[in-house]
Every structure is written in structure tokens, then in C-alpha cells.
Amino acid sequence: xxxxxxxxxSEKAKGEYLxxxxxxxxxxxxxxKNKYIxxxxxxxxxxxxxxxxxxxxxxxxxxxxxSLSWMPQxxxxxxxxxxxxxxxxxxxxxxxxxxxxQEPRDxxxxxxxxxxxxxxxxxxxxxxxSFGGWQTSIYAMAHPERLNKVILISPSATVMQxxxxxxxxxxxxxxxxxxxxxxxxxxxxxxxxxKQGEAGRAIADKMTEEVVLAxxxxxxxxxxxxxxxxxxxxxxxxxxxxxxxxxxxxxxSPDKVEQRLNDVAPQINTITIPDASHxxxxxxxxIVNKKILDFLKKE
Numbered sequence: 001x002x003x004x005x006x007x008x009x010s011e012k013a014k015g016e017y018l019x020x021x022x023x024x025x026x027x028x029x030x031x032x033k034n035k036y037i038x039x040x041x042x043x044x045x046x047x048x049x050x051x052x053x054x055x056x057x058x059x060x061x062x063x064x065x066x067s068l069s070w071m072p073q074x075x076x077x078x079x080x081x082x083x084x085x086x087x088x089x090x091x092x093x094x095x096x097x098x099x100x101x102q103e104p105r106d107x108x109x110x111x112x113x114x115x116x117x118x119x120x121x122x123x124x125x126x127x128x129x130s131f132g133g134w135q136t137s138i139y140a141m142a143h144p145e146r147l148n149k150v151i152l153i154s155p156s157a158t159v160m161q162x163x164x165x166x167x168x169x170x171x172x173x174x175x176x177x178x179x180x181x182x183x184x185x186x187x188x189x190x191x192x193x194x195k196q197g198e199a200g201r202a203i204a205d206k207m208t209e210e211v212v213l214a215x216x217x218x219x220x221x222x223x224x225x226x227x228x229x230x231x232x233x234x235x236x237x238x239x240x241x242x243x244x245x246x247x248x249x250x251x252x253s254p255d256k257v258e259q260r261l262n263d264v265a266p267q268i269n270t271i272t273i274p275d276a277s278h279x280x281x282x283x284x285x286x287i288v289n290k291k292i293l294d295f296l297k298k299e
Contacts, residue, residue, distance in 0.1 A: 001098060006219070013217035020213055021094065024068050024206075029075045036094075039113040041101065045087040045094035046118070050078035055148065057081035057125045057296070058115075060132030063156070064211050066093030069129070072285035073292075080293060081125065084118065088132070090221060092214040100222055107135045107224070108142045115146065125296055127151040129281055134158050134226035140239055141229070150241045151292055154280055157226035159234070159243075159260055160252040174223065177215025183208045190279035192248055203282055234265035241268045242295040244288060246276025269295065 001007075008014035028047070036043040047067040050057075057077055061069045067085035070077075077083050087093030089110050090101045101107060115124060125148050128136030133155025140150045152158065162170075173185045186208045193200040243261060245254045254272055261270045271291055276284045 007097060007221075008217050009219055017092075017213055017217040018094070020210065021066075021068070024210075027071060028068065029071065030078045036096075037114055037117045039089070039110055039117060040099075041089050041106070041110045041113070042098035043096045044089050044110075044114050046114075047085040047087075048083065049074060049085070050080075050082045052082060054080065054082045055123055055125060056118075056120050057083050057127060058120075059083060059085045060126070060128035060135055061086070061088060061091075062130030062132055064092055064214060065130075065132075066091065069281070072282055073289055076289045076293065081296070086114075086132075088135075090224075091131075092210070092218060097221075101224060102222060103224060104138050104227055105142075108139050111135065111139050112143060112146075120146075122146045123148045125149045125151075127153070127292065128155065129153040130278065131156045131226060137229060137237075138227070140237060140241070141233055144237075144239045147239045149296055150237075150239050151244070151295065152241065153244045153288070154246065154249055154251065154278055155226075155243075156251070157228045159229065159257050161228055162251045163253075166251050173211075177212055179208065179212050182211050182215075186211070189250055190277060190282070191250070192246065192275050192277045193279035193283040196283060200283070204279075231264045234261070234268070237265065237268065240295075242292065243268050243270045244280060244291060245270075245272055246278070246280045246284070247272050247274050248277040249280075250277055 005011045005014040030049045032047050032049045035046050037046055059070045066087040070085050087095040089095045089097050124146055126136050133152040134157055137158045169185050173182050186204050187194050190204045194204050247254055258270050261268050273280055273284050281288055
């Protein structure tokens with residue numbers, strides 16, 4: 001990990017990926033201040049937007065994604081909150097890990113150190129999508145005293161184990177991130193977005209291109225398997241929680257997820273969004289943004 005190009009495979013790979021990343025970052029629709037925050041796990045890249053005097057809203061991206069995945073949300077969110085869009089320390093993006101994250105508690109410790117370094121107190125609004133949603137859930141279990149409100153968007157595991165028919169293509173794409181395999185997975189995960197026509201397909205194609213490029217450029221990292229919370233865990237979530245899921249989610253059955261939450265943890269505000277799969281923040285951005293802001297503003 002002492003190479004100048006870590007966590008990339010080479011200087012050439014680093015240059016190739018960051019050129020792609022920085023070109024994409026030019027589309028960020030609001031002014032931002034970009035910082036590298038030191039933690040014991042390495043440097044975390046944070047994209048900060050919105051008024052300094054507003055409440056903090058942390059945005060955690062999904063697996064293989066980064067801070068730029070929040071472009072459909074960031075303009076509206078940054079009008080009302082001080083937003084912190086994170087490049088996960090152990091994923092694709094500009095963050096640079098100095099030691100591997102090997103188990104769930106590493107993500108909790110990393111986030112806690114990050115929040116301390118950002119001088120965030122105990123009024124944090126924490127929002128995560130997919131793998132970032134799982135990170136959000138385990139952080140909420142460990143440190144509810146630091147959180148104001150929590151939003152989980154189609155979180156990995158957390159409420160239900162992903163279906164085998166999702167895991168097989170996802171694992172295949174993880175080990176063999178070649179174009180046709182990755183595109184097939186992305187188009188299936190984002191099927192509602194793709195059905196929206198040329199603009200939706202362009203977004204899915206850009207996602208495919210980045211995942212394939214990242215697989216080519218980054219060193220392999222150990223994947224930490226997301227966990228499913230027990231009934232007792234879910235019942236102990238006393239921080240106000242909003243759970244959003246698309247009605248055509250492919251990771252697991254949205255009906256079964258909603259049923260479990262209603263039965264076990266009715267205090268969690270669970271909403272199913274129509275015509276959305278694992279693309280919910282893009283395919284139904286307007287609805288999702290409104291649901292989240294309404295939840296955050298509610299006393």
C-alpha cells in the first residue's frame with residue numbers, strides 16, 4: 001500500500017480512472033468544496049455542498065459507486081441541508097484506504113472517525129443507498145445518539161438476504177467485470193431506468209463504463225458481506241427511519257421486505273415507490289427526493 005498509485009494497479013491505471021472520474025465530476029450541479037479527511041483507515045474524499053449553517057446530511061453511495069451517484073438528488077438536498085457526499089473509503093472513487101476493511105464494525109468505526117474529523121456533533125441525518133444503506137443501518141445500531149434521522153434506500157441485505165438469482169450474476173460481475181457481463185447486470189438492476197428510453201439507457205451505459213473501468217484500474221479488494229438485522233435489532237432502531245424501495249426491486253421481494261418491517265418494526269416508515277427497481281434514485285428521482293425531504297422536515 002506504499003505505492004504512489006495505491007489503491008490503483010499502476011500510475012497509468014490511476015490516471016485513466018481519475019480522468020474519467022474528473023470529467024464526470026464536471027456535471028456536479030451545485031458549488032462544492034472537496035476535502036480529503038484523514039482517518040485511521042486512510043483518506044476519505046468528501047464532496048461538500050449547501051449552506052454552512054444548515055443541518056448535516058451525509059450521503060453514502062452503493063457498491064461500485066461514489067459521491068457522483070447523488071447528482072439526481074444533490075441540487076434539491078443542498079438547498080435545505082449541508083450535504084456531505086462520500087466516496088466510500090473502500091470502494092471506487094478518490095478515497096485512499098491505508099488498511100483493508102474486513103468486517104462490519106470497520107465501516108462503523110470508519111464513519112465515526114469521519115464524522116469526528118468533520119466536526120459533526122449529534123444531529124446527523126444519514127442517508128445510504130444499497131451497500132451504503134446497509135452501512136447506514138449498522139451505524140444507526142451502533143451510534144443512535146449521533147443521529148437525527150436515517151434514510152435507507154434499497155439497502156443491501158439489512159432486512160432480507162438478496163435472492164440467489166441476483167447474487168449469482170452480481171458475484172460473476174464482481175470477479176469478471178468485463179463489458180457484456182457488467183452491462184447485463186446493470187441493465188437488469190436498472191430495468192425501469194432503461195425502459196425510460198435513450199436518456200435512461202445513457203445513464204445505465206455510463207454506469208457500466210465506470211464499473212468496467214474501475215475493475216480494470218483498481219486493485220482487488222475483499223468484499224465485506226452485508227448482514228441482515230435481527231428482529232431485535234430492527235425493533236431497537238429508535239432513531240426515526242425512512243425505508244424506500246422500488247416495487248420492481250430485483251435484490252429481494254419488495255412485498256416481503258415491507259411485510260417484515262410492518263410486522264417486526266412498524267416504527268420504521270416504509271414506502272414502496274412505483275415503477276422503480278434498483279435504480280430508484282435515478283428512475284424516480286423526483287418522487288424519492290420529495291419523500292426524503294418531507295421526512296427530514298417533519299417534526
